[in-house]
Amino acid sequence: xxxxxxxxxxxxxxxxxxxxxxxxxxxxxxxxxxxxxxxxxxxxxxxxxxxxxxxxxxxxxxxxxxxxxxxxxxxxxxxxxxxxxxxxxxxxxxxxxxxxxxxxxxxxxxxxxxxxxxxxxxxxxxxxxxxxxxxxxxxxxxxxxxxxxxxxxxxxxxxxxxxxxxxxxxxxxxxxxxxxxxxxxxxxxxxxxxxxxxxxxxxxxxxxxxxxxxxxxxxxxxxxxxxxxxxxxxxxxxxxxxxxxxxxxxxxxxxxxxxxxxxxxxxxxxxxxxxxxxxxxxxxxxxxxxxxxxxxxxxxxxxxxxxxxxxxxxxxxxxxxxxxxxxxxxxxxxxxxxxxxxxxxxxxxxxxxx
Amino acid sequence: xxxxxxxxxxxxxxxxxxxxxxxxxxxxxxxxxxxxxxxxxxxxxxxxxxxxxxxxxxxxxxxxxxxxxxxxxxxxxxxxxxxxxxxxxxxxxxxxxxxxxxxxxxxxxxxxxxxxxxxxxxxxxxxxxxxxxxxxxxxxxxxxxxxxxxxxxxxxxxxxxxxxxxxxxxxxxxxxxxxxxxxxxxxxxxxxxxxxxxxxxxxxxxxxxxxxxxxxxxxxxxxxxxxx
Numbered sequence: 001x002x003x004x005x006x007x008x009x010x011x012x013x014x015x016x017x018x019x020x021x022x023x024x025x026x027x028x029x030x031x032x033x034x035x036x037x038x039x040x041x042x043x044x045x046x047x048x049x050x051x052x053x054x055x056x057x058x059x060x061x062x063x064x065x066x067x068x069x070x071x072x073x074x075x076x077x078x079x080x081x082x083x084x085x086x087x088x089x090x091x092x093x094x095x096x097x098x099x100x101x102x103x104x105x106x107x108x109x110x111x112x113x114x115x116x117x118x119x120x121x122x123x124x125x126x127x128x129x130x131x132x133x134x135x136x137x138x139x140x141x142x143x144x145x146x147x148x149x150x151x152x153x154x155x156x157x158x159x160x161x162x163x164x165x166x167x168x169x170x171x172x173x174x175x176x177x178x179x180x181x182x183x184x185x186x187x188x189x190x191x192x193x194x195x196x197x198x199x200x201x202x203x204x205x206x207x208x209x210x211x212x213x214x215x216x217x218x219x220x221x222x223x224x225x226x227x228x229x230x231x232x233x234x235x236x237x238x239x240x241x242x243x244x245x246x247x248x249x250x251x252x253x254x255x256x257x258x259x260x261x262x263x264x265x266x267x268x269x270x271x272x273x274x275x276x277x278x279x280x281x282x283x284x285x286x287x288x289x290x291x292x293x294x295x296x297x298x299x300x301x302x303x304x305x306x307x308x309x310x311x312x313x314x315x316x317x318x319x320x321x322x323x324x325x326x327x328x329x330x331x332x333x334x335x336x337x338x339x340x341x342x343x344x345x346x347x348x349x350x351x352x353x354x
Numbered sequence: 355x356x357x358x359x360x361x362x363x364x365x366x367x368x369x370x371x372x373x374x375x376x377x378x379x380x381x382x383x384x385x386x387x388x389x390x391x392x393x394x395x396x397x398x399x400x401x402x403x404x405x406x407x408x409x410x411x412x413x414x415x416x417x418x419x420x421x422x423x424x425x426x427x428x429x430x431x432x433x434x435x436x437x438x439x440x441x442x443x444x445x446x447x448x449x450x451x452x453x454x455x456x457x458x459x460x461x462x463x464x465x466x467x468x469x470x471x472x473x474x475x476x477x478x479x480x481x482x483x484x485x486x487x488x489x490x491x492x493x494x495x496x497x498x499x500x501x502x503x504x505x506x507x508x509x510x511x512x513x514x515x516x517x518x519x520x521x522x523x524x525x526x527x528x529x530x531x532x533x534x535x536x537x538x539x540x541x542x543x544x545x546x547x548x549x550x551x552x553x554x555x556x557x558x559x560x561x562x563x564x565x566x567x568x569x570x571x572x573x574x575x576x577x578x579x580x581x582x
Contacts, residue, residue: 048481071484072493078485084478088500097496098486146486 009051032203077143083135133164190230219322221304232276255319280325367541394472420526471505
């Protein structure tokens with residue numbers, strides 16, 4: 001089960017050239033700055049843009065040489081950046097539009113989708129009477145109701161403010177956990193990617209500069225240059241204990257345990273943890289007289305330069321989990337860091353996401 | 355006695371005008387919609403020239419348009435030879451001739467509002483329809499046309515009203531044959547020439563009221579997107 005996408009497309013001042021082999025399930029983030037070609041790639045996959053190349057989705061050929069399935073013959077769902085609902089139809093009319101044109105009539109599933117996105121009470125409204133977040137939820141439901149075999153989402157949160165974003169993210173997480181089809185999710189927001197993606201493709205100037213499983217790819221020291229302030233790692237953990245007195249939760253992961261702010265997840269629940277490189281510092285000895293709560297024994301793996309000449313990025317291993325630490329080059333020099341060295345990672349902040 | 359003859363011929367002119375405007379409007383919606391769609395979506399070099407030709411009747415004196423249409427529809431003209439070949443006969447001084455001439459004359463008033471509506475709509479709705487499995491033709495009728503409805507309404511009203519109001523082209527092509535080509539505007543001209551001001555008044559006044567009602571309908575049915 002995989003998706004092979006190979007496209008070349010040139011505009012004045014921009015050229016897309018990618019050759020990707022992506023997993024046929026889970027959420028794949030197409031991540032990059034604006035202008036990096038991620039939306040163009042998504043549009044090529046949808047057939048809205050015609051690049052030269054080939055595309056096969058889980059064994060089905062959608063484009064190859066002269067073969068080009070037009071968009072309306074591709075079993076995909078597409079969620080546009082600004083919902084793009086039909087203004088002349090009600091929410092119900094919008095949902096019916098795609099449903100009528102796909103063959104099956106699996107009603108329990110339809111109501112499940114409407115329920116999952118919480119839009120049951122909006123069905124009679126016109127799109128102009130919906131909030132931005134509601135519109136986007138209707139657009140997602142509309143796409144899912146065609147029972148696509150691939151869901152494409154083009155920055156579905158980019159046009160929304162923070163409150164609306166936080167309103168939709170839980171729905172997207174449910175989608176990720178409950179959907180069995182592959183999802184391609186275009187985004188330039190590292191926090192969305194960290195929360196939702198299983199797999200990441202990093203785009204830059206029309207090319208895919210890196211791709212791989214999320215945790216592994218984020219821990220690479222040669223990429224964070226492109227992530228800047230947001231360089232950091234994401235990994236999975238399990239809630240082991242909740243401390244009601246201090247509102248903290250003890251989370252175990254492959255390599256140790258961390259105390260984090262209690263996000264409400266029950267004991268035994270799987271969670272994602274995100275640690276930014278700027279929140280990790282390195283010490284030779286164990287200091288328990290500081291405010292830092294999470295101290296982990298770690299091994300230095302490698303060191304790389306950052307985009308600013310004063311900074312260095314150090315990759316550490318804690319058990320089987322990678323961490324990134326951002327230091328000044330002077331500190332790195334003073335600590336005389338070398339691969340294989342045992343150090344203490346001092347972690348100032350851990351975000352519990354999803 | 356004279357006034358009842360006049361009334362009959364006035365009513366004949368009104369009926370003929372109404373019939374002409376209706377036929378022309380329907381034909382123009384059929385012909386103008388694909389042209390408007392093409393003009394709104396094409397990136398072809400031909401967009402400029404075609405758009406200019408469609409818009410010509412806005413700036414040309416109707417007599418110029420009428421003159422050339424007369425030549426084209428005459429026995430030596432392209433249209434004339436086609437109609438002779440097709441066994442229809444020659445179009446000048448017939449109702450059919452008026453219809454053809456009016457279609458050209460009112461074309462921009464139908465094409466442009468529809469084109470503007472399609473352009474304002476953009477590519478996005480059509481793309482959304484395609485991702486929901488609608489073929490281009492399906493999407494055209496179920497998405498583009500309903501979304502451009504205000505444009506179609508404006509186009510129909512303007513096309514109809516403009517055809518009702520034409521004078522120069524009618525005179526050049528149709529002449530002044532009662533119940534065949536004598537429309538209201540020509541009838542008014544005849545009344546004035548004959549110093550029948552009373553007759554001219556009720557037709558002319560009728561036109562003023564009609565035009566006002568048409569424009570009122572246009573502005574109330576089509577609040578120019580300033581809805582809150």
